[in-house]
Amino acid sequence: MTGTEFWDYKDQITFDKEKPGKALLKETPDSRTTLWCLLPGQHIHPHGHEGDHIWIILEGVGNFLGDGGPRSVEPGTILVAPQGQSHGIENNGDEGLVFLSVSA
Numbered sequence: 001m002t003g004t005e006f007w008d009y010k011d012q013i014t015f016d017k018e019k020p021g022k023a024l025l026k027e028t029p030d031s032r033t034t035l036w037c038l039l040p041g042q043h044i045h046p047h048g049h050e051g052d053h054i055w056i057i058l059e060g061v062g063n064f065l066g067d068g069g070p071r072s073v074e075p076g077t078i079l080v081a082p083q084g085q086s087h088g089i090e091n092n093g094d095e096g097l098v099f100l101s102v103s104a
Contacts, residue, residue, distance in 0.1 A: 048104075052082050
């Protein structure tokens with residue numbers, strides 16, 4: 001087992017003009033921590049899968065796409081999508097949307 005790891009998320013930001021940027025920060029047998037980076041107009045289609053997902057919005061604005069229709073997100077928004085719950089996101093702002101995803 002490795003020790004505790006630390007990152008400055010700003011050093012991990014990776015935007016891609018072709019698709020949402022994705023930086024895998026850490027994967028363990030029990031969880032996966034990913035930094036997602038979406039340019040204006042990019043989105044992740046709503047989808048569901050095994051494991052709970054916790055998203056923490058760090059930069060930018062957008063809409064959470066899932067059960068109950070779109071819901072605005074901004075820096076400081078934290079959401080939990082339980083296992084099997086549909087979840088997606090779109091960047092409808094003028095700047096990059098950056099969020100941390102923890103899957104367990």
